[in-house]
Every structure is written in C-alpha cells, then in structure tokens.
Amino acid sequence: MEQNNDGNLSQVRHVVLVLSGKGGVGKSTITTELALALRHADKKVGILDIDLCGPSIPRMLNVGRTEVHQCDSGWVPVYTDAQKSLALMSIGFLLEDPDEAVVWRGPKKTALIGQFVSDVAWGELDVLLVDTPPGTSDEHMAVLENLKKHRVDGAILVTTPQAVSTGDVRREITFCKKTGVRILGIVENMSGFVCPHCSVSDPT
C-alpha cells in the first residue's frame, strides 16, 4: 500500500466490494452483517454505499436523519456509535428529503462516486466494504476506476438460488474477470424459508 498517494484511503487496510447482478438478493443485508461481524471481531469497519438510486445502508443500520460534516481532509463519515468503530457514507445522508428521487444520468453518478472514494475522511480502517447497486454499470466502473490507485482485495458476490439470479451472478463473474477483480466468495442467500409456525424449511 502506498501510504503517500492514497489520500483518504491511506490508512484503509482492506477494500472489499459486495456485488450481485440481481437486485433484492440481500447485498445490503450481507454488507451490514459482515460489517457487524467484523466489528464484533474488534475490527474498525467502514461501509461505502454507492447505490445512489436506492441507498439502503442508513435504514439497515438504523441511522436516521444525519448531517454530513466537513473537516480539513474532506467529508466526515457518519458513525453508528461513540467508539467510532463503524463508519458510514451514503447518498442517503446527503439528501434533504429521504423520499427524494435521485434522477441522475451516468456522468453525475460517476462524479459523486469519485468524490465518495477520494473525499471521505475514513481515518484508520481495517476493512472498507463497498455496497453496490445491482448490475454492472456506471457505479461499478466508477468505483473500480477510482479505487485503481488503491488495492481492491476482491469482491463477494451475493445470489439467491433462482435461475434468474444465478444467471445474473454469472454475468457478474464475467464482469469481475473483465475488470480483474478477485472473487473472494459467493453467498447463496435465501436458500430456504423456515416456517415460524411448524419449523419446517422450504425447500426441505
């Protein structure tokens, strides 16, 4: 890691992307659970939410209306606790009205993600998790391009067992190969539903 050229990411030890082709498979949930598990293991964790049209991270971590403050080195992330063990940045914190629609074309999204990567003063972090929108488009290219100088450790892919979802995850694998991102693992989420009434799992 080049301590000098990385700016605000110079003290971030690992960067991991959470990807999925399909929406609604649990990317933000997995990102949140991963962050909480890492924090439980005494790691300092950050989550960068680059789903600009549907930011879920603020709600997942129950962080309500918060203002993002500025410091000398950029934007101060939002912390979930006084110990500052979990740092967050999401467009959800930048919108005045949480119901506001972000109707942005690619270039504007690319610009904000550039700022998110360079201008957030994360400080010292063991792991920075990047929660992404579904697909393989502007947001994904923008974050990889901006992280190029920094090392990306790899990506965790999330899918559900359905054919439409595994098809999308195959496209995501192609994306990782094309862009040279190492795949750390694939999570099969929602593999079954355990009935709270009779405790039988479906599919069994």
Add this chain to the structure above:
Amino acid sequence: MEQNNDGNLSQVRHVVLVLSGKGGVGKSTITTELALALRHADKKVGILDIDLCGPSIPRMLNVGRTEVHQCDSGWVPVYTDAQKSLALMSIGFLLEDPDEAVVWRGPKKTALIGQFVSDVAWGELDVLLVDTPPGTSDEHMAVLENLKKHRVDGAILVTTPQAVSTGDVRREITFCKKTGVRILGIVENMSGFVCPHCSVSDPT
C-alpha cells in the same frame, strides 16, 4: 395518438411502464403475469425489457436462445407462440453468450433503448408493457424521452412490504411526479409466505 409520427409504435394502443425503486421485488414477474393475463383476455401484448444489465424476461417466459431478425421496418420481436399474441424484445436475445456482462455506461444504454423504442416492428398491439431495471436512472430517462412523442398511459409500481422497499417506492413516486407519468397503481408483492407444509401464512 398520432398515427403518422409514431413509426413502429403507431399501432400500439397503450404503453404501460412497470417500475420499482428496489430490485428483486418482482417487477419482471408482475410484468410477465400481467402480459399473460392480458393475452388470456384476447389482447395482443408486447413486452419491452429495458433491464440491460439483468434481463429476466427471456427466462421468465422460457424463451431460449433466439436470433432477432430484421425486416424492412426494423427488428422483428421474438414471439412466444405461433399466434404471435405475445411479442418480446430484450437485450437477452442480442447477446451471443447469456452469461455475457453488459458493462456499459449510460450513453451506450441510452442509445440502445432509443433503438428499442424506435426500431422494433411491434405491429398491432393492444398493450406494450415496459419492464425496467431498479432505480431511476439512465434507462428510465431514456425510455421516457424516447416515448415522449407517443402517449405513455402510466406506470405500475411494484414493492414489497419491507421499509427499504417502500422507501424506494416513495422515491419512484417522486420520479413519476417529476417526469409527469401517471401512476396507475401499486402492487404489494411478497406480502406473505404460505408454508407448503402447514399452510399457515407468515405474517399471519
């Protein structure tokens, strides 16, 4: 409806968008079910799938590897049956390898959607359903811009009961208001799960 300026859409009576802020809430499933129900009512139906990074429509309707042919007035849609009662167009039919990742920035997506709107020879249709990707971005703006000359009857919004999904649908409502698209209705999908073992629904 201006019969003369609409080109390939001149014989399309109604255009309905299926939107949702969040992914994985069942947009493509609802689109497919709506199309099948309309066909059952003896309507001629078309589905335009503009989810370029995760096209689900070909798989939902079980249309495998198919080639899209050209005719004098443009691309011939893919029909699911010999009666040609259900016409489809999706990027899924244009990819050589179904696992291919469409790693496209906004302008390229906008261009293809422009072609999808103007160059598909739908012929006579009672309803054209437009299945969209999650969010409110390039694809949505592109399809509305290109359909401007033609009348868009409105949008059907799809959500699930979870807070992250209703939050996203609220953003989608803002998008519809901003862009002047009438909201025809909201479908709450996945409201409960009926256990196949004990037949009790959760939540009850």
